Amino acid sequence: MTHHDQDFAQRRAGAAAPPPFEFRVKGRRLVSTDTQPVDLATVNGLKTGEIIAGALPFEDSHPARLWRGMVQEKPDITSPMLPDYRWILRTEPEGTDYIRAVQQAVGQMQASNLQKVVLARTLLARADRNIDLPALLTRLAADENATAFLVQLSAQTWLVGATPELLVETSGRTIRSFPLAGSLPRQADAQADRTAEKSLQASVKDLHEHRFVVEHIMDTLAPHCTDLRAPDGTATTSTRTMWHLGTRIAGVLKADGPSSLELAQLLHPTPAVCGVPRAAAMDVIRRSEPVRRDYYAGCVGWCDGRGDGAWHVSIRCAEVSGRDARLYAGAGIVAQSDPQSELVETRAKFGALLAALGCEITVHKDI
Numbered sequence: 001m002t003h004h005d006q007d008f009a010q011r012r013a014g015a016a017a018p019p020p021f022e023f024r025v026k027g028r029r030l031v032s033t034d035t036q037p038v039d040l041a042t043v044n045g046l047k048t049g050e051i052i053a054g055a056l057p058f059e060d061s062h063p064a065r066l067w068r069g070m071v072q073e074k075p076d077i078t079s080p081m082l083p084d085y086r087w088i089l090r091t092e093p094e095g096t097d098y099i100r101a102v103q104q105a106v107g108q109m110q111a112s113n114l115q116k117v118v119l120a121r122t123l124l125a126r127a128d129r130n131i132d133l134p135a136l137l138t139r140l141a142a143d144e145n146a147t148a149f150l151v152q153l154s155a156q157t158w159l160v161g162a163t164p165e166l167l168v169e170t171s172g173r174t175i176r177s178f179p180l181a182g183s184l185p186r187q188a189d190a191q192a193d194r195t196a197e198k199s200l201q202a203s204v205k206d207l208h209e210h211r212f213v214v215e216h217i218m219d220t221l222a223p224h225c226t227d228l229r230a231p232d233g234t235a236t237t238s239t240r241t242m243w244h245l246g247t248r249i250a251g252v253l254k255a256d257g258p259s260s261l262e263l264a265q266l267l268h269p270t271p272a273v274c275g276v277p278r279a280a281a282m283d284v285i286r287r288s289e290p291v292r293r294d295y296y297a298g299c300v301g302w303c304d305g306r307g308d309g310a311w312h313v314s315i316r317c318a319e320v321s322g323r324d325a326r327l328y329a330g331a332g333i334v335a336q337s338d339p340q341s342e343l344v345e346t347r348a349k350f351g352a353l354l355a356a357l358g359c360e361i362t363v364h365k366d367i
């Protein structure tokens, strides 16, 4: 038996527990070294080579989930093979209730100063045996345009996903952000896929949705930078399942500027996951989403003792516990939104996780 097979066989027997955190970023792995959680202040006492990493919640009512760890250049050897699970799926809220919430939000936009709100729904997927988290992470990491992450939230629960959205990254005084907003599902046919990309690029509604996010990030970062630029025009970017509008923001931090962790806290929640104005959008989210977001639409990432690090928006993810996965997906709603299209967009956003779980979305068309 090779080391690789042994590792897989052990895990199938349930011997190896998932680590408290692991990130996969373009061939590098960020791995936990301690099994005891740490708090935000731990960042001040880190030794060279150490990081803290984990998840920040959508709302402050939940604590940060952080652990100490290190960056490894070693590639991963975990097998991407999964057992052939049988699935039971249930959406929460049901599609009709999600559509009603979108209609109400659009109505509120006509009668108030609410301009954008991101409304999410969830999909409960129950397998016939425990979900193999390390294999799931390896499968999610196959998408080169996403950062795959696994973060322990409680004794039995992990947040796992693959996000394409970079909230903020700093290295010395160099700062970057890659906000996304405005989406269309990818198409299997190459010609149809290209048409989808072009129509997204030309969509006034999506460009409008996108602009809120770029403005928020520029306004929040500007006081901390000596130089900050967003390119003219918005580009498209893709994952294996979605097209998005994205803007590559780059700049130079002031000397003794905030750490990557502090910047993530300043920026969060952006209008990519909350809305404009923020307080009104938060109010709509709290009133119309029946399932609390917990760590979905928060941040996942890492920071070292000098403040360098990267924080991503925790989207395209699920909370996994034993046989159960709760998948989350949201869509930005503006006055011109069509509720049925927003439902389809959230369904497509479940696609990355479902594919990684080996659950065929085409078999479950009604989600």
Ligand SMILES: C=C(O[C@@H]1C=C(C(=O)O)C=C[C@H]1O)C(=O)O
Binding pocket: 118, 120, 165, 180, 181, 182, 183, 244, 272, 273, 315, 316, 328, 329, 330, 331, 332, 333, 349
């Ligand atoms: C909220 C999600 O995605 C966000 C919303 C987007 C949109 O509304 O177009 C696009 C990318 C993300 O910023 C999600 O995937 O759950």
